[in-house]
Amino acid sequence: MTVLYKLETFEGPLDLLLHLIDKAEIDIQDIPVSEITEQYMEYLRSMQELELDITSEFLVMAATLLSIKSKLLLPKPPVIEIEDFEYYEDDDYDPRAELVQRLIEYRKFKSIAVQLLDMESERSLIFTKEPEDLGPFVPAQIDNTLKGLHTADLIAAFRKALSKAARRSSYQRITRDEISVKDRIRDVSAALQRKGTGGRMRFSALLDDEMARHEIVVTFLAILELMKMKAIFCYQEKLFDDIVMEWRGGEDLSGIQNAEINY
Numbered sequence: 001m002t003v004l005y006k007l008e009t010f011e012g013p014l015d016l017l018l019h020l021i022d023k024a025e026i027d028i029q030d031i032p033v034s035e036i037t038e039q040y041m042e043y044l045r046s047m048q049e050l051e052l053d054i055t056s057e058f059l060v061m062a063a064t065l066l067s068i069k070s071k072l073l074l075p076k077p078p079v080i081e082i083e084d085f086e087y088y089e090d091d092d093y094d095p096r097a098e099l100v101q102r103l104i105e106y107r108k109f110k111s112i113a114v115q116l117l118d119m120e121s122e123r124s125l126i127f128t129k130e131p132e133d134l135g136p137f138v139p140a141q142i143d144n145t146l147k148g149l150h151t152a153d154l155i156a157a158f159r160k161a162l163s164k165a166a167r168r169s170s171y172q173r174i175t176r177d178e179i180s181v182k183d184r185i186r187d188v189s190a191a192l193q194r195k196g197t198g199g200r201m202r203f204s205a206l207l208d209d210e211m212a213r214h215e216i217v218v219t220f221l222a223i224l225e226l227m228k229m230k231a232i233f234c235y236q237e238k239l240f241d242d243i244v245m246e247w248r249g250g251e252d253l254s255g256i257q258n259a260e261i262n263y
Contacts, residue, residue, distance in 0.1 A: 013061030014106040016043060021103070028103055031096055033072055037065040064099065071095040179215060184222035192232065192247040203234075203243035 010016040020039045021028055044062060072095060192201055206219050223245065226232045233246045 013058050014103060015110070016040065016058070017061070017103060018107060018110070028100060028107075031100065033065065033069045033096060037062075037069050040065055068095045068099065179218055181218055181221050181225065184218045185225055188219070188222050188226060188245075189231065189247075192245060199247035201245050203245060 010019065017036065017040065020036055020043075021031065024035070024039075026032065026036070040062060044058060188206065191197065191206065192199060203223070207216060211219075223232070223234065223243075226245075227234060231248060233248050234243050235246070236243060
C-alpha cells in the first residue's frame with residue numbers, strides 16, 4: 001500500500017507560523033509557544049522524511065521558537081543588589097512580543113498581497129483597445145486675430161480710426177474737377193495692361209488715402225465706362241469682397257477723346 005504525503009508550500013517561516021496559528025484558532029497576541037513549537041518542529045521533521053530541502057530561514061525560526069520556549073519555562077532570575085541599587089526583572093517583559101509584532105506585520109502585508117492579486121484577476125477580465133487618432137474629428141481651432149497685440153497697439157489703431165473719421169466728416173471746398181472721366185479711363189486701362197499685373201487688379205489698388213472724394217467717384221465712373229465698352233470684366237470672389245477687374249481688351253480706346261461721355 002502506497003502512502004502519500006501532501007505538504008503545503010509556504011513562502012517562509014512566518015507564513016508557516018501564521019498557518020499553524022490560524023489552523024489552531026489561536027489568538028496571535030497570546031501564542032502558546034510550547035504547542036506551536038511542537039507543530040513547527042513536526043513540520044520540519046516531515047520535510048526531512050520526504051528529503052525536501054529546508055532553507056536556513058526555517059531553521060533560524062526553529063531556533064527562535066526554542067529560545068522563546070526556554071525563556072518561558074525558566075524561572076525569573078533573583079534580585080541583584082549592588083551597593084544600595086536593586087535590579088528587578090521587568091514583570092511585563094514577554095519574550096514572545098517581538099515575534100508577535102513580526103507576525104502581525106507579516107499578516108498585514110499578506111492581506112494586502114491577496115487584495116492586489118484579486119484586483120489583478122479582475123483587471124485581467126477587461127479587454128482594452130489601442131487608442132486611435134481622433135485628430136480628424138477635432139474641430140479646427142480658429143486663430144485669435146488679436147493674438148500678440150498689446151494695449152498700445154489697440155490705442156494706436158483707435159487713434160488712426162478717429163483721424164480717418166475726422167477727415168471724412170470735415171468740410172471741403174467744392175472746386176472744379178482736375179481729372180476727367182476720359183483721363184481716368186486711360187489711367188485704369190494703362191494700370192491693367194502694365195507688365196506684372198497679369199491683367200488683373202483690385203479696385204482698392206487704384207485708391208489711396210490721399211485721394212479726394214470726387215477722385216474716387218471719377219475712378220468708379222471710369223470703371224463703369226470700361227465695363228460698358230467691354231474692355232474689362234469685374235467680379236467679386238465672395239460677398240462684400242473687394243472688386244476684381246480683369247482686362248478683356250474690348251473696343252479700341254484710341255478714339256475715346258472724341259467719345260461722348262455725359263457726366
